[in-house]
Amino acid sequence: MGQISGAETLVMALKKNGVKRIYGLVGIPVTDFARLAQNKGIDYVGFRREDAAVNAAAIAGYLNGEPGISLTVSAPGFMNGIPALAAATVNGFPLIMISGSSQREKIDLSRGDYEELDQYNIAKPFAKATYRIDRPQDIGIGVARAFRTAISGRPGGVYLDVPADMLQAVIDADQADEITYQPSFMNLKQVADIDCIAQAKELLQQAKKPLLIIGKGAAYAKAENEVQSFVEKLNIPYLPMSMAKGLIDDTHALSMAPARSLALKEADVILLVGARLNWLLSHGEAPKFNPNAKFIQVDIKAEEFDSNRPITVPLLGDLRSVMLQLLNQFDGQLDISEWIDELQKKKQENIQKLSQKYLLHTEPMGFYEALNVLKKQIDQNPDIYLVSEGANTLDLGRNIIDIHLPRHRLDVGTWGVMGIGLGYAIGASLETNCKVIALEGDSAFGFSGMEVETICRYNLPIVIVVMNNGGIYRGVDIENTTTRPSPTQLSSKGHYEMLMEAFGGKGYYVTNVNEFEVALKNAIELNGPALIHVEIDNTAGSESGHLTYLNPKISVEESKA
């Protein structure tokens, strides 16, 4: 009977759980583990910084509905991955972050081991759960537990601590095979309480101005067919949250995204489908929402109900099952034609207003005309995945660029966090084999910019678009009374495209709409790494994008005193 290492047992456990890819950054003590995984047929993708690797794994989890796997080294590498672990948990993306760590008995006596850190406990507040494998014979259950936890209920990030001596340990091959397994029935159906379903029906039928709000929970649940059938059967208007854009084609007649403010303000019964009433929905409060609105909420996590506004009807269950239950309650359309007409009118007015802004052709460009170039490309190539981060680039892009297919918009998510861009782009590209555009503000790009090298090393069909208006929010800051660069200022005269060329990708520098159109079309056809530096007017954009209200204003005079 042969013997194998703990590392090999871990590979065996991951493979039995269907793992095809690991996103990581190696070093002590996981280098050989990564080599072994690769040689055993798991695709290993190496990054330049851990948060990008963990972000890539998180978006793989979101796209596949199975935990994405990341690998980091001890202490500093582990900590670099923590922001992405936390973001995945907040977003509800299934992820297993595996990290090597130093020897437990030295850590526990604070004996000053190499990169000594109590990673298992430190990860706790940032993860859905943390587990540590303390004996080689627990490798199987450790991995099974991580998988079960990451995707059950509301998905999230699981931290799995693997001390160096667990990787080195030796175990009988037969025993390794026995202890490693895949948990059964990982996608349990969960239907809602039938009394709640009946009440939901009643409330929706009585409503004069019902509205559906679709969130990324519905996109994660792959509930596009159920949700679209429901919308069309009832003829009910809906609003998609940012990453739910495309779950139903944004050009659908019942999408009231262009009349969002009116829809939220007026709706009297709101059905939340995989969307939380958090800050992104103003906590459901007036004046954004009708103070008398009643809420029905579909969610897998009971604690979510009543987190912000009273939820009249909680529909606890998995989204697809619950939407099917609801669908079966109705025979046909709701009688709400006046409400639809009111929304339609506003929608057309706003679309008209927005399209006027595309007509400006200045040099350097403003955001609207530049983003319209991307809109047109995505309309023609709807299977391209759009990753986006930034402030104005993100906010205006969300309004301007229609998404036509489910899960094709990947962005800053629940935290509105910067730094997800290239990690998400790489993850999306590898998991879907589709082309990706990473639409980045110049500031946002900086947080993961070195992954350009990763994109080139793997020769991925990713087009990075850097909208350079020379700063965080924008390049000019009227409040700067010194000769030093303002806190918000970044290089407007640089050449981001040269970063791409340095590693063998294709770079473009464009200053007007015509050049941008040609470059984007060309870059997409290349089917390889490309970066387009788009020169944007330094005065374009507003401070904090659409979040100005969250940015406490302190007068400069006051702060000097």
Ligand code: ADP
């Ligand atoms: P958005 O930011 O798009 O509004 P959120 O992330 O705030 O979306 O909300 C997503 C919600 O979807 C979460 O409350 C989560 O618990 C829920 N959810 C995730 N997966 C499922 C599922 N399979 N069934 C039902 N609800 C789900």
Ligand code: MG
């Ligand atoms: Mg900027």
